[in-house]
Amino acid sequence: MILGYTAAQVRAAEQPLLESGPAGALMERAAFALAVRVGRLLRERRGRVRGSAVVLLVGPGNNGGDALHAGAELARRGARVLAVLTSTRAHDAGLAALVAAGGRVVTVVGEDGVPPAGAGGAEPVWLGDAIAEASACDVVLDGLLGIGARGGLRGEAAELVLLLAELLADDAPGGPAVVAVDTPSGVGVDDGAVAGPLLPADLTVTFGAAKAGLLLPPASGVVGQVEVVDLGLDLVGRTPAVARLERDDVAALWPVPGASAQKYSRGVLGVVAGTAAYPGAGVLTVSGAVRGGAGMVRYLGPPGVTAAVLSARPEVVAGEGRVQAWALGPGVDPHDRVQADRVRDVLGEALVQGLPVVVDAGGLSLLPGRVPPWVVLTPHAGELADLVSVRTDEEVGRAAVEAEPLRWARRARELTGATVLLKGPTTVVVGVHDAVYAQADGPAWLATAGSGDVLTGLLGALLAGRAADVLEDPTLAAALAAAAALVHGRAAERAQPGGPVSALAVADALPAEVAAVLDGRGAR
Numbered sequence: 001m002i003l004g005y006t007a008a009q010v011r012a013a014e015q016p017l018l019e020s021g022p023a024g025a026l027m028e029r030a031a032f033a034l035a036v037r038v039g040r041l042l043r044e045r046r047g048r049v050r051g052s053a054v055v056l057l058v059g060p061g062n063n064g065g066d067a068l069h070a071g072a073e074l075a076r077r078g079a080r081v082l083a084v085l086t087s088t089r090a091h092d093a094g095l096a097a098l099v100a101a102g103g104r105v106v107t108v109v110g111e112d113g114v115p116p117a118g119a120g121g122a123e124p125v126w127l128g129d130a131i132a133e134a135s136a137c138d139v140v141l142d143g144l145l146g147i148g149a150r151g152g153l154r155g156e157a158a159e160l161v162l163l164l165a166e167l168l169a170d171d172a173p174g175g176p177a178v179v180a181v182d183t184p185s186g187v188g189v190d191d192g193a194v195a196g197p198l199l200p201a202d203l204t205v206t207f208g209a210a211k212a213g214l215l216l217p218p219a220s221g222v223v224g225q226v227e228v229v230d231l232g233l234d235l236v237g238r239t240p241a242v243a244r245l246e247r248d249d250v251a252a253l254w255p256v257p258g259a260s261a262q263k264y265s266r267g268v269l270g271v272v273a274g275t276a277a278y279p280g281a282g283v284l285t286v287s288g289a290v291r292g293g294a295g296m297v298r299y300l301g302p303p304g305v306t307a308a309v310l311s312a313r314p315e316v317v318a319g320e321g322r323v324q325a326w327a328l329g330p331g332v333d334p335h336d337r338v339q340a341d342r343v344r345d346v347l348g349e350a351l352v353q354g355l356p357v358v359v360d361a362g363g364l365s366l367l368p369g370r371v372p373p374w375v376v377l378t379p380h381a382g383e384l385a386d387l388v389s390v391r392t393d394e395e396v397g398r399a400a401v402e403a404e405p406l407r408w409a410r411r412a413r414e415l416t417g418a419t420v421l422l423k424g425p426t427t428v429v430v431g432v433h434d435a436v437y438a439q440a441d442g443p444a445w446l447a448t449a450g451s452g453d454v455l456t457g458l459l460g461a462l463l464a465g466r467a468a469d470v471l472e473d474p475t476l477a478a479a480l481a482a483a484a485a486l487v488h489g490r491a492a493e494r495a496q497p498g499g500p501v502s503a504l505a506v507a508d509a510l511p512a513e514v515a516a517v518l519d520g521r522g523a524r
């Protein structure tokens, strides 16, 4: 599990180390680890560190200090290092170390051609020249702002990053790798907000612990690979702001049949999905459930859809019967009276009986006022925006939800009482006690019609398999939702690595992905 902490939590945990060690020791350790990691990157890209070109983008604080110290270490190993200062201030000890190691330091001049006052002896260069150096080097280190950032980048730094990011985005492969120091500069460290220009990173080397904002969307989309440098911080007893499940965590959550299992004990999932207008949603939802490992799936829907469901998945049993959980809503047009009433009735009954339920798509508008946390909603950003708008006098649109997914997922949880899984490039789950998960496991190819229906079925199968546990401990609903998102995302990658996938192919890849997650634990 990767745990993400707030800037305040990290600073508090660093404090005892700063007080007990010699001045600057923690920064030097962080910077040394950063230099080692960048050295490895340079060897991968250039074959060696000696003679390679590194550009440091240096801001006014300790984040710039880290970049400067790391640059000094790389210069000692023979790299050609150029530090570009964007501010009147820069970390003194870091600057001295870089200069002593043979690095060059320049300051970006403003539009008026005047170097910022107090820029010391650094050679002034035009913004365009600094950008040309950065775009032509092997590795750019983004050390403009770290956990001290207040809002997005401003001033010269913002301009530099805006133009450089544009240039690198347009560039064919072969441009520099971008390494973010602690965080990509200017991201919301606690909430993953993106306000203003950013330099998307290939790698983020973060110090002490992952910062929450690195895991949360939209910033999670620009951090690249994240590596945590262990600084020996003691974070025991501090509740992380966000968690990201990894395979082992999912293995521990997954319902694995014991030797004496039978289909009913493994969990029966009831599905109400699909209408004459969207029959495929019924097929995809049951496919997610059957391929995801439900003991049995019962399907309720119009005759035409039932026929399609049975022809695709003969394992499914049509008609009513006892179930341990429900999956409701994919492909249900709320104007289709019969199927919509069926969703309402089943939902009402499930609430009375106390059964876990997944509610997706058309089912979301059929939800009653308040529901317990073992009801899991799985909207995408547009559906979540509608849900909030209908229940409040706030006019929320899809773009607003995409800009602040965690904020709006929390709002939806407050308004409904449900556990909320908000789908997207990074899927956010908010559950009981404000537990937050952020999963980024799927390729962008997963953004394909019907893949959400497969997730609904898969999550339904999980809830059915662990229904009694979820009712006893409702915090589990969010963990299982995050687990389903991981398996769903990885199944898409497994179905066609690096290429397009269809929703049904994602469902078909689920058994192999579940087996890989369990890695032998499923054999009994």
Ligand SMILES: NC(=O)C1=CN([C@@H]2O[C@H](COP(=O)(O)OP(=O)(O)OC[C@H]3O[C@@H](n4cnc5c(N)ncnc54)[C@H](O)[C@@H]3O)[C@@H](O)[C@H]2O)[C@@H](O)CC1
Pocket (backbone or CB within 6 Å): 011, 014, 018, 026, 027, 028, 030, 031, 059, 060, 061, 062, 063, 064, 066, 144, 145, 146, 147, 148, 149, 150, 151, 152, 153, 154, 181, 182, 183, 207
């Ligand atoms: N706690 C520690 O002592 C350690 C800190 N480390 C590094 O120190 C960083 C934090 O350092 P700082 O606290 O100096 O903070 P930063 O270096 O992140 O930034 C602080 C400076 O940036 C300015 N600033 C803030 N927001 C701005 C904006 N939007 N536009 C322009 N300027 C802005 C502030 O006025 C301040 O001068 C961490 O991210 C990490 O890289 C590491 O060296 C490990 C040890």
Ligand SMILES: Nc1ncnc2c1ncn2[C@@H]1O[C@H](COP(=O)(O)OP(=O)(O)O)[C@@H](O)[C@H]1O
Pocket (backbone or CB within 6 Å): 379, 380, 423, 424, 425, 426, 427, 442, 443, 444, 445, 446, 447, 448, 449, 450, 451, 452, 453, 454, 455, 488
């Ligand atoms: N850019 C992306 N990268 C990775 N996964 C994505 C991306 N965009 C969407 N997804 C995932 O694809 C699925 C799409 O589901 P959804 O929007 O409900 O589609 P549908 O309604 O067609 O089934 C979700 O699991 C979501 O998390």
Ligand SMILES: [K+]
Pocket (backbone or CB within 6 Å): 063, 142, 143, 144, 145, 146, 180, 181, 182, 183, 184, 185
């Ligand atoms: K940074």
